[in-house]
Amino acid sequence: MEDVLHAPHHEAHPSGLMRWVTTTNHKDIGTLYLWFSLAMFMFAGSLAMLIRAELFQPGLQVVNPAVFNQLTAMHGLIMIFGAIMPAFVGFANWQVPLMIGAPDMAFPRLNNWSFWLLPVAATLMLSSFFVPGGAMAAGWTMYPPLFMQGGISYDMTILAIHILGLSSIMGAINIIVTILNLRAPGMTLMKMPLFVWTWLITAYLLVAVMPVLASVITMLLTDRHFGTHFFDAGGGGDPVMFQHIFWFFGHPEVYIMILPAFGIISTIIPTFARKKLFGYTSMVWAVGSIALLSFIVWAHHMFTTGMPVTGQLFFMYSTMLIAIPTGVKVFNWVATLWRGSLTFETPMLFAIAVVCLFTIGGFSGVVLALVPVDIQLQDTYYVVAHFHYVLFSGAAMSIMGGIYYWLPKWTGHMYDETLGKWHFWLTAIAFNVTFFPMHFLGLAGMPRRIPDYALQFADFNLIASLGAFVLGVAQLLFMYTVIKCIRGGRTAGDKPWDGADTLEWTLPSPPPYHSFNTPPRVD
Amino acid sequence: MGYPSRWASYRGLALLAAATATPVVAEYGINLAPPATGIAQQIYDLHTLVLWICFGIFLVVFVPMFYAIWQHRKSRGYAAHPFHEHPLLEIAWTAAPAVILVAMAIPTTKVVLAMKDTGASDISIKVTGRQWKWEYEYLGQDLKFISNSATPQAQIDNQAAKGEHYLLEVDRPLVVPTGQKVRLVFTAEDVIHSWWVPALGVKQDAVPGFIRDAWFKVDKPGTYRGQCAELCGVGHAFMPIVVEAVPPAQYAAWIADQKTQLAAAQSSAQKEFALADLVAQGEKVYAANCAACHQANGAGIPGTFPALAGSPLVTGPPAAHLALVFNGKSGTAMQAFGKQLSDLEIAAVVTYERNSWSNKIGDAVQPSEVSALRSGK
Numbered sequence: 001m002e003d004v005l006h007a008p009h010h011e012a013h014p015s016g017l018m019r020w021v022t023t024t025n026h027k028d029i030g031t032l033y034l035w036f037s038l039a040m041f042m043f044a045g046s047l048a049m050l051i052r053a054e055l056f057q058p059g060l061q062v063v064n065p066a067v068f069n070q071l072t073a074m075h076g077l078i079m080i081f082g083a084i085m086p087a088f089v090g091f092a093n094w095q096v097p098l099m100i101g102a103p104d105m106a107f108p109r110l111n112n113w114s115f116w117l118l119p120v121a122a123t124l125m126l127s128s129f130f131v132p133g134g135a136m137a138a139g140w141t142m143y144p145p146l147f148m149q150g151g152i153s154y155d156m157t158i159l160a161i162h163i164l165g166l167s168s169i170m171g172a173i174n175i176i177v178t179i180l181n182l183r184a185p186g187m188t189l190m191k192m193p194l195f196v197w198t199w200l201i202t203a204y205l206l207v208a209v210m211p212v213l214a215s216v217i218t219m220l221l222t223d224r225h226f227g228t229h230f231f232d233a234g235g236g237g238d239p240v241m242f243q244h245i246f247w248f249f250g251h252p253e254v255y256i257m258i259l260p261a262f263g264i265i266s267t268i269i270p271t272f273a274r275k276k277l278f279g280y281t282s283m284v285w286a287v288g289s290i291a292l293l294s295f296i297v298w299a300h301h302m303f304t305t306g307m308p309v310t311g312q313l314f315f316m317y318s319t320m321l322i323a324i325p326t327g328v329k330v331f332n333w334v335a336t337l338w339r340g341s342l343t344f345e346t347p348m349l350f351a352i353a354v355v356c357l358f359t360i361g362g363f364s365g366v367v368l369a370l371v372p373v374d375i376q377l378q379d380t381y382y383v384v385a386h387f388h389y390v391l392f393s394g395a396a397m398s399i400m401g402g403i404y405y406w407l408p409k410w411t412g413h414m415y416d417e418t419l420g421k422w423h424f425w426l427t428a429i430a431f432n433v434t435f436f437p438m439h440f441l442g443l444a445g446m447p448r449r450i451p452d453y454a455l456q457f458a459d460f461n462l463i464a465s466l467g468a469f470v471l472g473v474a475q476l477l478f479m480y481t482v483i484k485c486i487r488g489g490r491t492a493g494d495k496p497w498d499g500a501d502t503l504e505w506t507l508p509s510p511p512p513y514h515s516f517n518t519p520p521r522v523d
Numbered sequence: 524m525g526y527p528s529r530w531a532s533y534r535g536l537a538l539l540a541a542a543t544a545t546p547v548v549a550e551y552g553i554n555l556a557p558p559a560t561g562i563a564q565q566i567y568d569l570h571t572l573v574l575w576i577c578f579g580i581f582l583v584v585f586v587p588m589f590y591a592i593w594q595h596r597k598s599r600g601y602a603a604h605p606f607h608e609h610p611l612l613e614i615a616w617t618a619a620p621a622v623i624l625v626a627m628a629i630p631t632t633k634v635v636l637a638m639k640d641t642g643a644s645d646i647s648i649k650v651t652g653r654q655w656k657w658e659y660e661y662l663g664q665d666l667k668f669i670s671n672s673a674t675p676q677a678q679i680d681n682q683a684a685k686g687e688h689y690l691l692e693v694d695r696p697l698v699v700p701t702g703q704k705v706r707l708v709f710t711a712e713d714v715i716h717s718w719w720v721p722a723l724g725v726k727q728d729a730v731p732g733f734i735r736d737a738w739f740k741v742d743k744p745g746t747y748r749g750q751c752a753e754l755c756g757v758g759h760a761f762m763p764i765v766v767e768a769v770p771p772a773q774y775a776a777w778i779a780d781q782k783t784q785l786a787a788a789q790s791s792a793q794k795e796f797a798l799a800d801l802v803a804q805g806e807k808v809y810a811a812n813c814a815a816c817h818q819a820n821g822a823g824i825p826g827t828f829p830a831l832a833g834s835p836l837v838t839g840p841p842a843a844h845l846a847l848v849f850n851g852k853s854g855t856a857m858q859a860f861g862k863q864l865s866d867l868e869i870a871a872v873v874t875y876e877r878n879s880w881s882n883k884i885g886d887a888v889q890p891s892e893v894s895a896l897r898s899g900k
Contacts, residue, residue, distance in 0.1 A: 060679055064824065069756070132826035133826035145731055149714070233732020233733060239732070240733070274597070275606075279607070280607070304717060305735075306727060306735030316628070324617060327620045328617055331584070334584060337591040340604075342592060359584055370573060372562075376570075379726075443552065447750050447752045453760070454689055
């Protein structure tokens with residue numbers, strides 16, 4: 001038995017193109033996910049650059065309104081489903097088995113499929129730019145009846161999201177089974193690294209809500225082609241019902257994009273504070289509470305649809321409650337920093353920036369939770385500012401921090417600290433220059449998703465666009481720094497960060513192709 | 524906590540501001556619009572209150588954090604203290620935010636209840652959202668009109684200097700009396716729109732097939748501007764809202780005047796018009812209703828909106844052309860203009876389309892033909 005399990009092929013390190021196509025190795029698949037995510041991030045980022053170029057000054061100069069709507073819709077969809085989510089799944093693939101001492105994911109072949117569905121979906125979605133009428137232009141939220149007016153690209157988008165959703169569900173099941181079954185002996189649930197905890201809860205969220213998304217876009221598809229009238233008032237349907245079902249998926253979805261980020265931050269901060277994470281138990285409970293609350297707050301995206309006053313009040317109160325566990329997390333991070341022995345390598349800089357900027361995003365979230373204020377701010381640039389503080393400085397910057405943190409482990413080389421710091425400062429400053437003025441734009445009354453605006457919004461838009469261009473260019477530096485690290489650099493050693501204490505640092509850097517063939521013991 | 528005007532009209536960042544070559548200096552704000560209604564004022568105050576609370580929490584979080592970052596550094600020889608739990612502290616920072624949230628929820632709930640109280644209104648106006656214009660119907664007054672953007676396409680295309688109210692001006696504003704409770708009833712014809720005038724504190728989605736309502740009461744006469752706030756297609760940015768609040772006597776005079784004009788327009792529609800007159804009037808109707816999709820040059824947007832120049836439908840028999848404009852095409856952005864435009868306007872725009880660009884049909888469609896179509900003859 002021993003011989004069969006540890007047959008020589010386990011030590012072989014396949015190479016060539018087919019290694020990547022047929023791989024069932026969690027590290028290879030993690031790498032594939034991360035490259036895919038980076039490619040989509042750069043593509044969706046270029047769409048954002050076009051948006052900011054058009055909004056650089058009032059009037060129409062770069063694109064026409066039809067193309068502008070395609071840019072905003074596809075920027076959102078691709079960033080969410082192509083960049084942020086696959087990046088976190090990439091981290092899960094690399095890190096979950098390493099952190100729990102497992103040899104691989106529970107279902108390696110399924111894992112291969114989960115990944116390879118992504119390029120298929122991306123091809124479908126990106127090629128929709130070239131069909132008659134151009135890409136889907138109804139916003140990433142795809143509200144009908146506007147969605148019914150589109151051409152074939154709308155159907156292509158639905159199918160692409162189906163495939164992406166399938167990939168997510170398969171990936172989530174794999175992660176759940178891996179975490180629940182393949183932990184090293186002695187690693188009880190309450191001894192798991194917090195990153196593993198956040199992914200366990202995220203995976204449950206995915207399994208719960210991706211089918212909801214799949215259902216609602218299938219209803220859109222049948223409304224478009226098979227004569228159903230789910231969302232057509234003319235046939236007895238209800239356009240607002242779409243929003244309810246969509247946001248029942250959509251609100252947990254925003255936590256799908258932030259909980260793994262919490263996990264990454266909770267890994268990085270203790271390492272560079274050289275202290276254990278403060279309040280581990282309350283952190284786990286906070287993540288769980290946020291996940292549960294996320295299911296009862298969906299209609300706070302719909303305060304202006306005209307729901308009854310009881311509905312408005314219920315969703316306002318439940319939304320405000322989320323501030324409590326989120327606050328606990330932020331306070332615990334600050335307490336972890338308190339009386340630590342801090343150093344500020346690039347991952348730590350990103351982690352601290354995430355805590356600061358995500359907190360600002362949290363504040364604007366509390367502001368938006370209040371129904372009367374939300375009535376003024378719904379669908380304005382204030383909302384754009386809010387969700388970019390949560391999704392760029394919360395999710396994307398924690399992904400960047402995580403990349404710098406684990407690159408030495410993954411590649412065996414240290415990244416260039418000077419370039420890393422340049423990338424950090426450019427990103428952090430440009431991010432704020434881009435998105436902070438959007439709070440003012442929203443308060444002053446600029447609607448979102450408009451290609452042209454009144455003159456009073458000109459100055460802040462100009463500032464935001466300048467910031468966005470710097471932010472975009474800074475990500476080229478990020479790509480360069482990552483590639484440079486992969487190609488060489490100072491040897492990292494097994495444990496380059498002296499404060500790190502999770503299992504992956506007990507392995508060599510880079511870890512062997514097949515790690516933990518013998519489970520480590522955790523006390 | 525009233526509205527501090529100097530704060531909102533603050534012009535900062537002078538260097539960058541000077542770099543914008545906008546011909547008109549528009550006052551821009553960094554805060555909510557100056558409130559013109561009691562509700563808007565309450566929202567303004569609520570926002571200010573929450574902002575101060577957030578600022579307080581900001582200090583509680585950031586001061587210790589930056590103190591730790593400054594003081595507890597390894598480079599200063601600081602050794603880590605291995606504490607990682609403190610149940611009392613953790614309970615405290617769970618309970619304290621809960622108390623703050625309750626304190627915020629109580630005043631907020633009062634405002635929500637007030638906003639939702641649409642009863643006992645003095646007048647009701649039905650607002651219908653359409654791609655991309657608003658229709659206002661004064662219920663019980665037999666008065667109905669469409670409000671279109673009045674910003675010339677040349678300004679949008681950067682071929683003319685932009686006016687002061689660029690994208691925030693309409694041909695026919697909604698006129699309301701001051702000091703009266705105005706109830707607005709919302710619906711939409713094609714897709715979801717959202718009627719938003721910040722100074723009035725009203726934003727309400729207009730949903731096809733459903734009726735929603737909201738209310739406001741303005742005390743000071745004035746002009747209040749807003750925009751559609753729900754993505755509604757290519758014309759979304761070009762769907763402004765202008766509300767003019769006037770004293771009740773002036774409002775009554777305005778209603779009477781509108782009715783006279785409406786009657787005059789209806790009687791003139793029975794006349795025969797010369798081709799040139801129809802084309803001239805049709806050009807205006809086209810610019811307001813058709814150009815967003817089919818473009819000013821009639822070329823359309825390939826793949827999305829068909830070209831009219833050289834189109835077989837437009838250059839074919841007039842009856843089919845007229846029928847399409849009148850009835851629209853379901854499932855597309857092409858609306859049934861029979862419900863929105865007068866007989867004269869439809870006749871004019873159809874005539875204009877048949878005699879513009881490369882189309883040189885030379886025939887004139889008369890309002891009487893539209894009237895016949897309307898009455899089903």
